Amino acid sequence: MYTCAKCNVLACGSQDPAVREKMPKIDLKKLIQEGGTHPVRIEKSVKKSGEEFKKRIRKEGKNAALNMGLRELNKELIKNLGRLYYRTSYGQNVLKHSLEVGHIAGMLAAELGANVYVAKRAGLLHDIGKAVDQTQEGTHIQLGVE
Secondary structure: OOEOOOOOOEOOOOOOHHHHHHHHHHHHHHHHHHOOOOHHHHHHHHHHHHHHHHHHHHHHHHHHHHHHOOOOOOHHHHHHHHHHOOOEEOOEEHHHHHHHHHHHHHHHHHHHOOOHHHHHHHHHHOOHHHHOOOOOOOOHHHHHHO
16 A cells, blocks of 8 residues: 555545556556665655656546547546546446447437537546545445536
8 A cells, every 4th residue: 555654645645446556566667667676766756656647647537528528627527537547347447438428428419419518528427436436435326426
């Protein structure tokens, strides 16, 4: 577990096990490439990886929203979308699945004469509760609604 010994806070800022699982792999790979496992070097590497990880989460969330043509999502939704990049459900990446659902929902809406923007948004966000369902009580459906 990647926690700061001083403040007992996760370095990557996430309680999500799927996100935390990636951190040691990233850190270990960097440490091996740099050729050092000194405790100070490890601490710096963990901190840097955590910052890079947060950036990657934001980037993946922004890319997903832009891919759907959704420019008005708040920062928390963007962050949760980015977290879905690191989740799988039934062997499929949850963010990729959500993008596919958003595109299909948009096509169906266009065929039916319904609001394409709303359909794409609903499709993209339909599993958003999975971004936090391991850190809070309730099903991903209940959490997504909230």
